[in-house]
Amino acid sequence: MGTPMPVIAQFRGDFLYSLVLIEDSDTIAEVAEKSAAHSVGRRVRRRARPLRVEYHGRVLDPGKSAAEEGVAPMEELVVYYEGG
Amino acid sequence: MPELKREDWFDLGRRLDWTPRYAPREKLFPDFASDGSNLPAEAWEKWDEPYKVSFREYVDTQRQKDEGLYGVKTAVGRTRYVEGADPRWRGIIKEHYGVASVAEYFAGLSEAKLARFAPSAAWRSVATLGMLDEIRHGQLQLFFPHSYVKLDEQFDWAHKMYHTNEWGTIAARSLFSDLFLAGTAVDAAIAETFVFETAFTNLQFLGMASDALKAGDVEFSSLLQSIQTDEARHSQQGAAVIEVLLRHDRDHAQYIVDKSVWRTWKVFALLTGMGMDYYMPLEHRVHSFKEFMEELVLDQFSTYMLDSGLDLPWYWDQLLDEVDNFHHSMHLGSWTYRPTLWWDPAAGVSPEERQWLAAKYPKWEQTWGRKWDVITENARVGREDLTLPSTLPVTCNMCHLPITVWTDHPAPLRVVRADGRAYRFCSDPCQWIFEQEPEKYEGHLSLIDRFVAGVIQPPDLNGALAYMGITPEVAGKDALDYAWARAQ
DSSP states (O other): OOOEEEEEEEEBTBSBOEEEEEETTSBHHHHHHHHHTTTBTTTBOOOSSOEEEEETTEEOOTTSBTTTTTOOTTOEEEEEETTO | OOSSOHHHHHHHHHTOOOOOSSSOHHHHSOTTTSOTTOOOHHHHTTOOOSSOOOHHHHHHHHHHHHHHHHHHHHHHHHHTHHHHSOHHHHHHHHHHHHHHHHHHHHHHHHHHHHHHHOSSHHHHHHHHHHHHHHHHHHHHHHHHHHTTTTTOGGGGHHHHGGGSOOHHHHHHHHHHIIIIISSOHHHHIIIIIIIIIIIIHHIIIIIIHHHHHHHTOHHHHHHHHHHHHHHHHHTHHHHHHHHHHHTTOHHHHHHHHHHHHHHHHHHHIIIIIHIIIIISOGGGOOSOHHHHHIIIIIIIIHHHHHHHTOOOOTTHHHHHHHHHHHHHHHHHHHHHTGGGSSSOOOOOOSHHHHHHHHHHSTTHIIIIIHHHHHHHHHHHTTOGGGGSOSSOBOBOTTTOSBOBOOSSSOOOOEEEEETTEEEEESSHHHHHHHHHSHHHHTTOOOHHHHHHTTOSSSSSHHHHHHHHTOOTTTSOOOTTTTHHHHTO
């Protein structure tokens, strides 16, 4: 159980910036899923590809936690399907 | 019966002024209220409006307008047009009344400021009549929809809107506070009469009015056109101000114009853009929003600016890009967030409507169609939940509208960090406006700032609706109950 924090997710292919509540102990893969839930199946078609997260120009390690990757509250995460 | 001919007294009457002896002029017309550029009084004596009206003529003309207009209302009232109107049309007029009615009162406050603090006597006379105009407009646009409140509670938002924290209200209130209320008389005249009124109000009060006539709403069409005849007169204040200011403080004139065009554009895209291109039944559409924008703003008003001696705003190319895209994003967003609206929006994306959109906006299918495909499928198979909001969108700290993108690879979010806060912006011009006068804006919290700070409780959609003053009876639904999705 980590510390909850809000982040801003821009899912590539969607048109807005979503407020996403994550925990700093979430893995980046979990952060990606939580972010995608607001776009995929709603305005972006689901694809059978892994999700990736970029933070300040750096692709994050899906196995590490948000805290370990230095994700700060209310900062922008870019989430996208691998392969574009 | 007047004893003197008009030409014998009018010029003296309209410029009644004197050299103050009991208090210095600077105390009667302080910089913060009157003219921040501190032009000499003689400069303002050259202020002149082309179309001149005496108070006697004003009263007579306005009385005739009101007689005619209230006559139309009585006659049309008997047909009960609104009760039987297409629900998509009702959405247009509900949105209009909510945004416009009490905003006219803001404009009246601004004109009252000009009537007292404008540094030219002739200008103060014109502003006095402008103030009466705006009071008239506020009263008309409260009185007309009032007939329908007993029919449909959403019409109550003609009055309620500006008294809430609905997200569109926060955006509109920020615009009017900034442009109409906060600045000097000179700034307000440029922002309100030169930019807001001359450039943009024709989109709604002439463009939408002509659509209204086609749709058969004679009452609404007559109302808007009558209002606009007043606008044509009192909006001439702005050009006269520009003419004087350009000779003495060109930079400041340009700055107010640049700021006002952008801020005004944002709200009109929401007010007129969505209605024209999505709510209006296809058979009644006259032009697309882009076509009206091109004619009235990008063409006519830009020529007017250049002829007045101004440059086009520095962000002109960005405005052109927004005209193609921004209102589509606002429609997609506000339809998705329809429970937060005080009207029932049409989706406007049946196959025939999408054909029309693609013809008017060649990139529409690629940019927006793909998203609406997913929404349409969800609506068709009964997954309404997937078409409704799941979280809050981030809003811009200047225009207070959701920050939206229309490319698959947008640039990083624009952020300005100051005094421990992060301010986020949808566009270069919104950020630029903030950076020119940060002290004016930095104390204000956007809806998202308030949510993150815990102001909105509970921190979910129900809490947000309660915070916005949206009651269950008012919360918007799809205007056609997804019939358009099932038909595909």
